[in-house]
Amino acid sequence: MSFSPRALGMDVPITRRDFFDGIAVSCVAGGATGRTALKPPDPPDAFTVRGDTSEALSVAHALRDGRFWAHAGPPVPTGESHDLVVVGGGRGGRSAAAEWLRRHPRASVLLLDNHEALSDREPLAGREAPGDRETSGDREAIGSREALAGPAAFDAVMCDAESFGADTLVETSSPGWIDRLPIAWQARRDLRALHEDPPDWFPGLPAEGKQERLAELTYAQFLREVCGAHPDAERFCRTMPSPGWGYDTRAFGAIDAWGTGYPGFAGLGLGREEPSRYNSPTVRRHWHGPAPVAAVPPLDRRVRVRTSSPVVSVRDGAGSATVGYFDGHQVRTVEAGAVILACWSAVVPYLVPELPEERRRALRQATRVPLLEATVRLRDPGAWRRLGVRRVRWTGAYWCASEFTPPDTVRMLATPCRSELGPGTGSAAGRRELLRTPYSTLEHTVRDQLARLLGPAGFDPGGGIAAITVHRWGHALAPEYCRPWHAFYPDGPFPADAARGRFGRIAIAGSDAEPAARGEAAVAAALRAVAELAP
Template identity: 80%
Template sequence: MSFSPRALGMDVPITRRDFFDGIAVSCVAGSAAHKPLTPARPFTVRGDTSEALSVAHALRDGRFWERAGPPVPTGESYDLVVVGGGRGGRGAAAEWLRRRPGASVLLLDNHDRLDEREPAPTGFDAVMCDAESFGSDTLVATGSPGWIERLPIADRARRELRLLHDDPPDWFPGVPAEGKQERLAGLTYSGFLREVCGAHPDVERFCRTMPSAEWGYDTRAFGAIDAWGTGYPGFAGLQLGEEPSRFNSPTVRSRRHGAAPAAAVPALDGRVRVRASSPVVSVRDGAGSATVGYFDGHQVLTVAAGAVILACWSAVVPYLMPDLPPERLRALRQATRVPLLEATVRLRDADAWRRLGVRRVRWTGAYWCASAFTPPDTVRLLATPCRSELGPGAGSAAGRRELLMTPYSTLEHTVRDQLARLLGPVGFDPGGGIAEITVHRWGHALAPEYCRPWHAFYPDGPFPSDAARGRFGRIAIAGSDAVPAARGEAAVVAALQAVEELTR
């Protein structure tokens, strides 16, 4: 079904907010006619916004110091300066103060406030086999009896999907368990379905977005060994047991071991001085202390530090400390983060979603791959810009470039279109039923995780993070992409390691 911009409500006065990597983006309102902002259509932006990233991009491109002017010392001195206000940075500050309660601590961050993304929606109870994948939209509740029979896929694909779920064979007969795991480690899940199972294209197409909400990429990048470890269909006949494989990624290994979720990071108290919208541009170790320079929007200011913890993206560190050894610089640059896109929609008419009968919906090929309802009136949508066919690293870089070029009007149109397609059959009006749309664009969202088949050095090493991490004089490198750990715990693990290195 096709909806006109007017039918979707693109011209309706509502609150529209856009954020890029946590910072509000200033731009033209997202109406179909691209009208300028008016008081009736307030527009703000958050996330990895241009304001948050402009200094880092200028450093990357070699433009920043041409116009920045000489640094201006503030005369301030701190026992610890933390660069980065995310989970790792706050964890480092809290741990430092736990060990040294009387210490002075400054935390600097490039975003306008310290906040974190909500966990991705999981546990989908329905799948929208959408027009992008199958020519028309069909919503199927996957927990109901006979749900496979209601899928709009070929008869052969239904038979194969039932086999994968109910009674898959041993695809590698006569091969020992370690050999089976090694074969899976060389494949993506899409590759496993196509090359090992010989599955109909509709099967791969139906399964493609299964990992997207959690991992930021689809089955064309998601490893088959991790698909087995996560419980995806098709592996029961291999009889690999319950223990994780050594080839599983850290997150999957942790999950199969039944590890508890990472502990919450303590809230920062008044002992930590926080400066938001203060991107760090230089970090130097000197004879008496380290010097940290940050841009306050007008000039570069410097503070002295007895110790520095860089709890920021590893790929940024080479621009802050270009004099690091070449091997460490190369390792730091390898940490490419995965982009994510989130939209929060406040409904005027939430009854339509209640009539739908499900709360979490996975989409098989539309722009937004997941939609979840939170009472009383909020819908959260998630999109994964990563070009998964290129792999997690190259695909993330390509997807991030495309995300930067995607106008808000396109994002708003796809949000309204998909809600109309999902909720329209149960009486939802996309023109008048939406009160507010907030978009968060995270160009650098998920820390990279070592996984097969993309990292041949995993699990035996040596790991790039080993060369990237560690103390350099009074400076320690942390951040969630500085350790080969499960995503939920990586930032905290790195923070604790950095504090230990600097205080022992």
């Protein structure tokens, strides 16, 4: 079904808070004088984009491209001195500040972040979503903890027009659901076999040999090359890991698909008592059930916070470290007894150019996975209730997951990673495409998919949406060592080992330094960084 922009409500006169996509808006990146002013808070009827906006990223991109200091002017000291300066206000940054104050209750702590606000919302079904923490620190994917456990997280699948030519919603919790899929009969046959009675694909191999074979494949390769599944069957399964990992089966390892209960492995005879040594750190941690979510400490009132203040330099000196940040007009500097960089590892070489080349090279390898989360407030949630399902996976549309949260909110997730290129290269390519995507396209796709999903239940996309907030994170999930992409895993040596560690008065935190894609890694890295700097 195709909807016109007017039918979708794109002509409704709501406030659309927008920036210039892909164009630096600060005086540093563009060479202009002055700074684009932030607009006042939006009225209830609004389309808003937050997170990694062009304004939040423009200084970092100017540093990366070598354009920053040509326009920044000389740094201006503030005259301030702090015991600790934390760069990044996510899980890692907040945990570092809290642990430092636990050890040193009278310490002066300053937290700097490049985003315009730090905000708290209730976590989505037990896990923090990207929009729940408006900072440059560590974030987790949308969805419940069950999303890590595989397909059972969703009670319906939209076999969408992008994949199969037309939209068909199928409840996967009902008996015989495979027979209702709009795919070739051979694909339905293959899916039934994968779910109900898969054979031993590697007869004669011992358990360790089977695990080694799985570690060499993505799940998409396993389905195509080992199982010989029909292309429609592989296409149907493709977005299964996307909500939990930020990429699809073309990048998701077969060994982790086995470890999280994906179809096709039951005939291998592999025991479930313990994970394989080849399973990723996250799968191993969640093996015996949902792991506890690392608590985000409340922001201590003793911590001074400066938002919209991207850090541009960190220098370790004789008596103290000097931290420079851009306040929108000029570079200001503060002195620090210690500095914890709880930000993206890839930006650290630009902040601390004195680091040894080996560490700089290791830090640059930490490529984060991009994510988009849309929060949609409905004027009348009755259509979703009449739909009769809560979580819907899409097989090929822009937004790969939709979840209804009572009383009136829909959350949607998009994973821009070009999975066919792998999690690292694909994330970089997807991030570039994301930064070129107009905000109008994001709004249109949200409205279009909700119209396609809820329209048969009486939903009007033109008048039924009260507000849309899109959290755009170009650098969302920390990289995680996994097979088949990292041949050095699990034996090492690991790039993170070379990247982290104390450098004078500076320590590197952030989940990139662990590395693992979940929030507990950020907390662990923060505690380690504080311990490294302990007198």
